[in-house]
Amino acid sequence: MPAERRTYAIWSYFIYWCISGLCISAYTTGSTLLAYGLTAQQAIGALFIGSLCTGILSVSCGWMGERHHIGFTVASRFSWGLRGSYFPILIRSFTTIFWDGLQAYWGGQAMTVTIGAVVPGFAHMTQTLAGGVLKTKDFIGMIIYYLFFVSIMRIPPENLQKPFIVSSILFGGTLIGLLAWAVSSTDSAGPLFRQAGDPANGSIGWAMMFGITAILGSWGGGTLGQSDWTRYAKRPFAPTLSQLFAAPFCIIVCATIGIIVTSCAEQVVGELVWEPFELLGKLQNYYNDSPRGTFFAGLGCVCAQLGISIVLNSVSAGMDLAYVPSFPHRYLNIRRGAYLLACLGLASNPWQYLSNASTFLTVLSGFGVFLAPFTGVMLADYLVVRRCVLKLEDCYIGGSHSIYWYYHGFHWRAAVAWVLGVFPTMPGFIMTVRNPFAYNSWVRTFHIAFFVGLADSFVAFWLICKISPPPGIGIGLSYHDESMWCNTAEDSRGQDSEQAHEGEKKSQHGVTVSAMTA
Template identity: 80%
Template sequence: MVRPGSAKERFLKFIEVPIDANAGYKNDHWTNRDLIPMPAERRTYAIWSYFIYWCISGLCISAYTTGSTLLSYGLTPQQAIGALVVGALCTGFLSISCGWMGERHHIGFTVASRFTWGMRGAYFPIIIRSFTTIFWDGLQAYWGGQATAVVIGAIIPGFAHMKHTLAGGILLLKDFIAMIIYYIFFIAIMRIPPERLQKPFIVSSIMFGGTLLGLLIWAVSNVHGPGPLFKEPGEPANGSIGWAMMFGITAILGSWGGGTLGQSDWTRYANRPYAPTLSQLVAAPLTIIVCAVIGIIVTSCAQQIIGELVWEPFQLLSALQEFYNDSPRARCGVFFAGLGCVCAQLGISIVLNSVSAGMDLAGIMPRYMNIRRGAYLLAFLGLASNPWQYLSNAATFLTVLSGFGIFLAPFTGVMLADYLAVRRCVIKLEDCYVGNSTSIYWYWHGLHWRALVAWAIGVFPTMPGMIMTVRNPAAYNGWVRTFHMTFFVGLFVSFAAFWLICTISKPPGLGIGTNYHDESMFQPAEGSISDKVSTIEKDEGTDVTVSGV
């Protein structure tokens, strides 16, 4: 117990997150400025804003290197492009579905988890997603550091050829120095509120778009074609083109699965209904396909020119500077192209990691954590995770990290089934901020058992295949094939399971609320736990009369 007026109480009050002047909400266990439905003055994203958003999400190093994953399944570049088209289109449709609650109710994944999982149960998907994001952010920052090293090396050739190592020879000193510099820029950009990031996103898109165009022109003009990879026959995984293409499509969905799950974190900034829809449907698949195809062509041509198969663009730029003997012209090109790679990494880290993870962490401790503080904590934990260590055994680690899709895909299935099929987009928004039994989303002691059961059913089919793959990467049987289709299996099984369970046992509160956010009727302060304290236990199963929004 903290004594009123004590030093500890004053300190806790001092570190509380800022609150708006004349705010209609309070900082408490469920509410802060970044968790309430996005107010109208902060909804600054128009249609063009979401096109730029997808230029960040689609025109990125992860998309550029997607071809390496597809070709590793034994697909030809032509077959890989076919898988790309299907997977990218599915990503667009999935983004629309997952972003609908943000677009209509102006809430993000963190708050949306409450009406699906219960007020206490929502911590489960939030913590799992935050945990995976820490490692992905560490990876992205490490790659961002390598891109930064390329830029510095173009200015100072001696830096580019520095061979000093750290961490038992695993980490190059130049990469560590560049990673710290990268984090300084990252932290500086995170001081910009999400609703004002459009201009930095435009700069990032133009810079990396220029890098892609420059690499493509250089590659095709030197080889006079798409390169030797397009002439090689494919060797599909275990002899089946169909399974290999299915694995490729699933790999694309898995790469953007975490981002689509939290799509409402960004669509809640939409300045009008349907603003994100066209961008998600068109820009999402278009940017992913264009970037990945350019990656395949440039890598193919570069193999013929420099004699190496290099998938990461920043590593290719470093190899080109050495190939051209540090000539001023080559260094100039490498500098600007490397700067585009740095911008791409900064953009993707903010879009897919920092803002979403920051809001997740804000949901765990709203009184003391907001998006900005959560992003700073994420950056620290990403660096503390020592990404260079787990990349030293990249094959096993990336298999395990990708395997987190077996948890994220069922989260997506349960969320979509609840919001779209069971509730028909109707929710009582103020009850998502009430942490006691007066909330219709309190369920059983704050937990929603239906969601947990459906999620477990969605995880089960893919777990054995993941374990087998980790133990023996060459394993191939029915379980492994199911694991390779993690996102499809997990999403559809959990969706069907949740819908069936709710058909048999209807959750409380169905039909109560509205299918859109009405600011004139929503009163977050009255919905705060600090204002609504019940001494009567009314868990699920007790008749409770609750009025609509």
């Protein structure tokens, strides 16, 4: 990343985590935790632990971006080989398609509420599509949402701070407004805080661990690709404080407000409604004479969805898709990759897989089965095996003259460690998909999939490299080298920076820099 494009300061990353933590996904996390049989108080405890782990993982995975100014696509090359790096990138892109479809569908429903506050006839449309699964008004809202999304995607990532500020303020206002309404309407935190827990299979400990794993699974893809954003850092440690403190704080606050508002709303409207836009739709009918409040609250939800889609889905996936070989590859750059992701997200029919909530939640949380071992391999390779020493120019060179070429462009050590990380949790994942009520030792292992997958792959990769050291260890520059930092951060005259700059320029113009060009 060239020096002139490093525009993110400490406050920028704080806003970044306001977007990532203050979102509808975090708001609805409480529903998942309570579904495991936890009490509201126990759910908040699980939130605290899970969000702290998310912050620590963000620091670890973002370190190479902060110090070497490379993104996830380049980081995958030194761990997996120039050709092998396509595997983790394709897996992450595949999972992102479903997440983007989900976020866009929620954004469309939030847009429906916003428009319905101004046009009451639109809010009361009853026509349906897709065999009655999809409401016509929600589909229209989703198309309008995508128009705003495509417009914002034209802004380069280094210039997104101001839109992020607007999104954070609007959704923050929505949260404050909902919390004030809920508490003032019931004069309490609602009935959920007075109900006894009913943990799955009678074990509070396993229910807590499953809840913590679900939180890590939700933010696992974002932590794995942290270097996509930390490479924009102006100076060292710019992202660190936000990752350690702002990330847990925002996730905990947003999810706790979601639990309180849902608890109070049950007492007011008579049913549990976890999605804030659905609650706003019901409040439009409950308070027919006051649509302005739901308009601004719905607008905040729309902005939150736009922000989270850009931060965790579109930009990162656009970088990934621009890197994957395509024909003709010169027509696919980061922005067009993000547009392609939006099309695939719509084509995934999110209203269909959301109609079967139990299977959907299991499969989506099960993506952690695959992502956690990727995280373990990357952290073990960068932090322990290579001790943060990289030869950056060889990440942009295809052929046997690159120390990261390994065997025909594939690194067998990473593949073996990844398989060893996936194997213990895969049987329980399959059993849970086939029978949501299955419960045995394999299922319990799946319930802590993120911890098991990350730890197994980390240790396996380290031991394999101890027995059979990969080539190139100790060759290159460490982030401790002051001259490397000066060259990359101030005048971009170092060889590593020149290679990185050339790779970024080619990526921006749609030219894939990869081992396949050798």
